[in-house]
Amino acid sequence: MSEVPRSAETTAAGVRKPTLELLTAARALGEPAAVVFGDASDQVVAQLAEYGATKVYAVGSPDMQAFLSLPKAEAVVQIAQASNPVAILVTSGPEGKDVAARVAVRLNAGIIPDATKVSVDGGTVSAVQTVFAGRFQATSQVLRAPAVVTMRPNATSAEAAPASASASSRSMWPSATQPGCQGRLPRAQGLQRGPNSPMPRWSSPGAVASARKMASASSRKTADALGAAVGASRTVTDQHWAPHELQVGQTGKTVALVYLAAGISGAIQHRAGMQSSKTIVVVNKDAKAPLFQIADFGVVGDLHAVLPASSTRSPGAGADRPDALTPPEH
Amino acid sequence: MKIVVLVKYVPEPTATWKFAPDLTVDRAGVEGRLSELDEYAVEQATRLAESGAADEVVFLTVGPAKATEGLRKALAIGGTSAVHVVDDAIHGSCALGTSLVLAKALEKIGYDLVLTGMASTDAELSVVPSMVADRLGANQATFAGELSVDGSTVSIRRDTDVASERVSVSLPAVVSVTDQTGEARYPAFKAIMGAKKKPIQTMSLADLGVDAAQVGWSGASSKVVDVSPTPARTAGTIVNDDGTGAAQLADFLAGRGFI
Numbered sequence: 270m271s272e273v274p275r276s277a278e279t280t281a282a283g284v285r286k287p288t289l290e291l292l293t294a295a296r297a298l299g300e301p302a303a304v305v306f307g308d309a310s311d312q313v314v315a316q317l318a319e320y321g322a323t324k325v326y327a328v329g330s331p332d333m334q335a336f337l338s339l340p341k342a343e344a345v346v347q348i349a350q351a352s353n354p355v356a357i358l359v360t361s362g363p364e365g366k367d368v369a370a371r372v373a374v375r376l377n378a379g380i381i382p383d384a385t386k387v388s389v390d391g392g393t394v395s396a397v398q399t400v401f402a403g404r405f406q407a408t409s410q411v412l413r414a415p416a417v418v419t420m421r422p423n424a425t426s427a428e429a430a431p432a433s434a435s436a437s438s439r440s441m442w443p444s445a446t447q448p449g450c451q452g453r454l455p456r457a458q459g460l461q462r463g464p465n466s467p468m469p470r471w472s473s474p475g476a477v478a479s480a481r482k483m484a485s486a487s488s489r490k491t492a493d494a495l496g497a498a499v500g501a502s503r504t505v506t507d508q509h510w511a512p513h514e515l516q517v518g519q520t521g522k523t524v525a526l527v528y529l530a531a532g533i534s535g536a537i538q539h540r541a542g543m544q545s546s547k548t549i550v551v552v553n554k555d556a557k558a559p560l561f562q563i564a565d566f567g568v569v570g571d572l573h574a575v576l577p578a579s580s581t582r583s584p585g586a587g588a589d590r591p592d593a594l595t596p597p598e599h
Numbered sequence: 600m601k602i603v604v605l606v607k608y609v610p611e612p613t614a615t616w617k618f619a620p621d622l623t624v625d626r627a628g629v630e631g632r633l634s635e636l637d638e639y640a641v642e643q644a645t646r647l648a649e650s651g652a653a654d655e656v657v658f659l660t661v662g663p664a665k666a667t668e669g670l671r672k673a674l675a676i677g678g679t680s681a682v683h684v685v686d687d688a689i690h691g692s693c694a695l696g697t698s699l700v701l702a703k704a705l706e707k708i709g710y711d712l713v714l715t716g717m718a719s720t721d722a723e724l725s726v727v728p729s730m731v732a733d734r735l736g737a738n739q740a741t742f743a744g745e746l747s748v749d750g751s752t753v754s755i756r757r758d759t760d761v762a763s764e765r766v767s768v769s770l771p772a773v774v775s776v777t778d779q780t781g782e783a784r785y786p787a788f789k790a791i792m793g794a795k796k797k798p799i800q801t802m803s804l805a806d807l808g809v810d811a812a813q814v815g816w817s818g819a820s821s822k823v824v825d826v827s828p829t830p831a832r833t834a835g836t837i838v839n840d841d842g843t844g845a846a847q848l849a850d851f852l853a854g855r856g857f858i
């Protein structure tokens with residue numbers, strides 16, 4: 270079977286969820302290998318193996334911190350040239366896009382960004398993308414292998430591999446600035462990374478978003494009751510009532526499972542980030558708000574009255590929060 | 600400093616979009632406009648020219664004849680001139696092909712700083728800026744929410760999924776900007792009229808020395824095999840809040856196992 274390397278993101282606490290989703294998707298294409306930038310601890314390798322990685326390439330180099338995407342892209346290119354994979358999967362996001370774009374140029378390979386599904390048929394990889402602000406689903410076929418695919422977080426669920434998956438082997442990949450790479454960094458010397466401020470995690474599969482400044486406290490409470498994250502429309506982030514990383518939409522985040530919008534009209538750019546959620550709940554005092562057209566459940570009313578009262582109900586007995594957000598299969 | 604801004608002519612987001620039989624967007628049959636996400640890059644370039652940091656701003660587009668309208672809009676906001684790469688052989692190009700044409704055109708035009716929007720509002724791929732940087736061997740800083748230039752250094756703030764980073768790169772560089780950098784100004788009538796006098800140079804693949812087989816359908820590394828509208832959602836239950844709205848909402852959430 271063909272190898273499918275994919276890059277893994279790890280945190281101090283282990284492997285990030287989007288990475289486990291990639292491994293799950295990669296198992297349908299071939300035998301997954303994982304590329305780890307930085308320290309591949311035993312714990313990380315074990316977790317990657319649990320989700321199906323049969324091989325782990327650990328790429329350790331100080332350049333990973335000193336530069337943006339370039340050394341990572343170069344490492345992936347070298348690994349791909351050595352292992353000849355059918356596909357290279359990366360998580361969508363600013364860095365994932367940069368890495369994937371450079372890898373595609375260097376391998377002259379077909380790229381499908383922001384895929385929600387990926388499959389292989391007779392060696393040809395296809396992927397589905399949501400395009401034009403979420404209004405169309407496009408299926409594309411990669412004509413020049415390997416397929417470079419960036420996958421939207423939360424579009425697929427992460428499932429541990431069947432127990433039969435063979436154990437992972439770990440190999441250290443030489444630092445990416447070893448021969449062959451330095452020459453490709455002719456102008457990158459000027460790059461510095463300044464002090465970074467930590468960002469709140471956006472790993473929750475659901476969100477409660479509100480467009481109103483005063484609604485943030487009730488949104489927070491409702492989100493807590495659901496075990497979901499708080500989101501916002503651009504009107505709110507433009508006014509700095511909420512930080513930009515909470516923005517949902519075309520130029521913000523995408524929510525995949527359950528979405529409760531309170532006081533949001535439903536402009537197409539906002540819909541782009543939430544209309545594929547499995548469950549949509551809308552609270553708006555204007556019965557004509559376009560978002561009602563795509564709601565599974567809607568309340569025409571004042572969010573200040575509806576939200577607080579709806580979250581006073583205690584969570585169902587034994588409901589484990591993240592799971593409680595997963596809607597029944599349908 | 601010479602800035603080249605990459606701009607795309609896209610179908611109007613609120614229009615009814617159609618697809619041609621070859622599954623490309625039917626750009627002739629839909630009203631078009633300068634991509635709103637590129638307007639942010641046009642605005643940043645205009646501000647840099649106003650502050651004296653840039654002495655020349657050129658807009659570059661690759662697209663059908665109608666794409667000139669997008670260039671005129673950009674020229675009404677600012678800039679000195681524009682370049683339009685137009686060639687029938689480009690139709691059907693994938694991101695790799697488009698980035699090749701852009702990189703070749705940039706080499707021909709000359710640049711210190713290349714500015715782009717964070718994505719186009721139609722395909723929304725966000726990969727072209729990095730591809731162009733890779734082909735040019737230029738520095739790259741994508742998804743800038745803030746941008747400043749000091750001498751030969753560009754500094755940006757970018758929010759990734761895990762951190763808000765401050766990144767500085769030396770010129771020449773390719774920088775993509777987000778909608779957080781600030782709305783584009785609304786051009787005054789005089790500026791719209793003035794834009795008609797600014798020069799637009801057209802270039803073909805032959806002018807750029809690009810082999811037609813590397814772009815368009817023949818050079819495509821991927822092809823769209825199906826496009827279908829996102830399935831309409833079945834109408835849900837909408838209730839009026841007569842005092843029981845909150846309780847009904849809680850019932851719905853409980854029924855789905857969310858609470």
Ligand SMILES: Cc1cc2nc3c(=O)[nH]c(=O)nc-3n(C[C@H](O)[C@H](O)[C@H](O)COP(=O)(O)OP(=O)(O)OC[C@H]3O[C@@H](n4cnc5c(N)ncnc54)[C@H](O)[C@@H]3O)c2cc1C
Pocket residue numbers: 479480481501502503504505516517518519520521531532533534535536537538539542552553554555558570571572573635636720778
């Ligand atoms: C290129 C581009 C990209 C964009 N990207 C994004 C994006 O990523 N995300 C995004 O959100 N927007 C984006 N926008 C902006 C988008 O077009 C809309 O302007 C924005 O989403 C509107 O936000 P809103 O619904 O919160 O505000 P409004 O349109 O002002 O709507 C407010 C709604 O709240 C309701 N309301 C007010 N008070 C109450 C109350 N007490 N109780 C109940 N309901 C109440 C009103 O009835 C109304 O429906 C983008 C625009 C462009 C041009």
